[in-house]
Amino acid sequence: MRYGMSFMALAAAALIAVGCNNVPSKPSPPQAPSTSNAPSAPNTPQAPGAPAKPTTPVAPSTPNASAPSAPSTPVEAPKAAAVDKTPIKADISKVKFTTQSGAELFGYDDGDSKAFFYANGLGQVTVTIPADGEYEITVNASCNAAKGENAKFKLSVDGAQVGAETQLKSEDPKDYTFMSALKAGDRKIGAEFTNDMYKEGEYDSNFYLHGVKVTRK
Secondary structure, X not given: OHHHHHHHHHHHHHHHHHHHHHOOOOOOOOOOOOOOOOOOOOOOOOOOOOOOOOOOOOOOOOOOOOOOOOOOOOOOOOOOOOOOOOOEEOOHHHOEEEEOXXXXXXXXXXXXXXXXXXXXXXXXXXXXXXXXEEEEEEEEEEEEOEOOEOOEEEEEEOXXXXXXXXXXXXXXXXXXXXXXXXXXXXXXXXXEEOOOOEEOOOEEOEEEEEEEEEEEO
């Protein structure tokens, strides 16, 4: 009987031990979901803002004076019109005289193609000048000397003297040049014989005009 009770006591102790081992453990409190895994809240849409005000354009900065400038394209200067330098010759046969002596002492010699001045006086020829400018006036003249002195003459344009009184260098025909600014149009170019000397049978000075030409310079 003692053994039976002991067996029963052992069995009961075993049952108690097994029951203790099978008691369910207390559930642990649920953990809060981690922030990293939580779904993010949807973004709140922003209200449409007013259109941006256009910015004032910034003035271009002044280039640095020390910086080399880009090479500029050379501008071709307009070409000056060609100057016509063809000599303009006067018609000596149409010379007009202004004198205080007899008309027979002045005239034009067709044979020698020259105007003759046998006394002091002015002979003028007309030359048409194409454009305003500086011109060279060339007078071709000769003379008969008297008392060892060659003839002298004065050049004029439209009545105004040009240069100084000129004495011929020789009795033979030679050119004598003068510079003058001339206006376009008809210009009267005159040669005036100024030192006539005459003594019958002894000496007689005369002046001869062979040609007048005008050249643009």
